[in-house]
Amino acid sequence: MSDQQSILSGFRGRFGRDADALWSGPGRVNLIGEHTDYNDGFVFPFAINRRAVVALALRDDRMLRVASSFTEEIVEISLDDLSPETVSGWSAYPLGVAWALGQKGADLAAVAGFDAYIDSDVPIGAGLSSSAAIECATAVALDEVWNLGFDKQVLVRVGQLAENKVVGAPTGILDQSASLLGQTDAAVFLDCRSFESEVIPLGFDAAGLELLVIDTKVSHAHATGGYADRRASCETGARLMGVASLRDLTVADLPRAESVLDEETHRRVRHILTENQRVLDTVRVLREDGPGALGALLDASHASMRDDFEISVAELDLAVETARTAGALGARMTGGGFGGSAIALTPHALIPAVQQAVADAFTAAGFTAPDMFVVRAAAGAGRLS
Incomplete structure (x- = not known):
C-alpha cells in the first residue's frame, strides 16, 4: 500500500483541497474453490495485504469526480446522470458502486456528490481482484460519508452489482466477500447459495508457512469469452441434470452425469462438483490436521482446472509444477483462469529456492x-484515517 501522505497529496494535487479521510479495500487470493461461486457453491478466499485506497471528500453539489494515481484523467459525472450506460473504463468501478448503492436502497436524490482519488498496489490482471479492492474501498467510504448504515453483507451485493451491471463482468460474490469480510491469518468460508459465511483461522504463521503468489504476467479479461463460456456450460449441465444449479449435485451424481451429458459438459460439471467437495475438505483438514496437510487438495484443484475446466495456460502449469518440485507443499492456479496467478503454499525457509526455481x-x-x-491474510475493507 502506498504511504498515506502520498495519497493525500495526490488528492490535493487533483482537486485543490484536502480529503475528508482515507478508506481501503484489500485484494484477495482464493485459496480453493474456483468457478464454484456462480454455481451457488462453496469458496474459501482470504483478503491479502495489498490494498486499494480511496481518498474522498464530499462536495456541496451533485457532481462526482474520480481520479487515480494510474492515469491523468479526471472523470466527472452528475449523480443525476449516473447509470450503467453513462460510465465506462476504470471509473466504472468506483462510479458503479455509487450507482449500485442506489439500487440497494440508498436515496441518491438526498446525498451530496464527492471527489475521490484512488491508489492501489493490487496488481491488475493478476487474478487478485484489483477490481473488488477498489469497489469495496469505495463502498465502505460512501456508506460512511452518506450515512447509509449498510452492513457488510449488503455492501458485498453492492460490489457484485456494480461488477455485473456496470463493469459487465458476470462474477459471483467471492471477491467482494473476501475483501469486506476478511480477517488477519484467516480465510472466509462462504456458501454462495445462502450467503452464510464463517471466518476460519488458517494458522499459516504458527505453522511456518507462506503463500507465494506467482503472477505469470499473462493478462486475462473476465468480460471476454472464456469465463462466459464456462458459465454457460455449467448452466447447461444443471439444466440437463434437472437441477436449479450445480450446487444441488454432489460427487455421488457424477456417474449419472456421465450418462446424461456430452463429454465436454460432463468434464465442466465434474470440476464444479469435485471442487465444492475440495472446499469442504479444506475447511475440515484445517480444523483437524492444520495447514500443513492442505497440499494434496491444492494440487488436485489445479489438475481439475487444467484438465476438466480447461482454464489453465502453459505459464500457470509451469509455475505450479516447478513450485511443487522445489518444495512447495501444494500449488494451484487461482482466479478466473486464462492467465493471472498461481499460488504455492510453501515453508518459509524454502521461499527463496521456489522463487529461483520458477524464475529459472x-x-x-x-x-x-x-x-x-508473498501475501498474508489481512483484515477486510475499512477506514484508514
Missing part, C-alpha cells in the same frame, strides 16, 4: 519473467 524455469521456457511475492 520461465527463462528456460522463453516466458516473460513472472512477478513473485
Whole structure:
C-alpha cells in the first residue's frame, strides 16, 4: 500500500483541497474453490495485504469526480446522470458502486456528490481482484460519508452489482466477500447459495508457512469469452441434470452425469462438483490436521482446472509444477483462469529456492519473467484515517 501522505497529496494535487479521510479495500487470493461461486457453491478466499485506497471528500453539489494515481484523467459525472450506460473504463468501478448503492436502497436524490482519488498496489490482471479492492474501498467510504448504515453483507451485493451491471463482468460474490469480510491469518468460508459465511483461522504463521503468489504476467479479461463460456456450460449441465444449479449435485451424481451429458459438459460439471467437495475438505483438514496437510487438495484443484475446466495456460502449469518440485507443499492456479496467478503454499525457509526455481524455469521456457511475492491474510475493507 502506498504511504498515506502520498495519497493525500495526490488528492490535493487533483482537486485543490484536502480529503475528508482515507478508506481501503484489500485484494484477495482464493485459496480453493474456483468457478464454484456462480454455481451457488462453496469458496474459501482470504483478503491479502495489498490494498486499494480511496481518498474522498464530499462536495456541496451533485457532481462526482474520480481520479487515480494510474492515469491523468479526471472523470466527472452528475449523480443525476449516473447509470450503467453513462460510465465506462476504470471509473466504472468506483462510479458503479455509487450507482449500485442506489439500487440497494440508498436515496441518491438526498446525498451530496464527492471527489475521490484512488491508489492501489493490487496488481491488475493478476487474478487478485484489483477490481473488488477498489469497489469495496469505495463502498465502505460512501456508506460512511452518506450515512447509509449498510452492513457488510449488503455492501458485498453492492460490489457484485456494480461488477455485473456496470463493469459487465458476470462474477459471483467471492471477491467482494473476501475483501469486506476478511480477517488477519484467516480465510472466509462462504456458501454462495445462502450467503452464510464463517471466518476460519488458517494458522499459516504458527505453522511456518507462506503463500507465494506467482503472477505469470499473462493478462486475462473476465468480460471476454472464456469465463462466459464456462458459465454457460455449467448452466447447461444443471439444466440437463434437472437441477436449479450445480450446487444441488454432489460427487455421488457424477456417474449419472456421465450418462446424461456430452463429454465436454460432463468434464465442466465434474470440476464444479469435485471442487465444492475440495472446499469442504479444506475447511475440515484445517480444523483437524492444520495447514500443513492442505497440499494434496491444492494440487488436485489445479489438475481439475487444467484438465476438466480447461482454464489453465502453459505459464500457470509451469509455475505450479516447478513450485511443487522445489518444495512447495501444494500449488494451484487461482482466479478466473486464462492467465493471472498461481499460488504455492510453501515453508518459509524454502521461499527463496521456489522463487529461483520458477524464475529459472520461465527463462528456460522463453516466458516473460513472472512477478513473485508473498501475501498474508489481512483484515477486510475499512477506514484508514
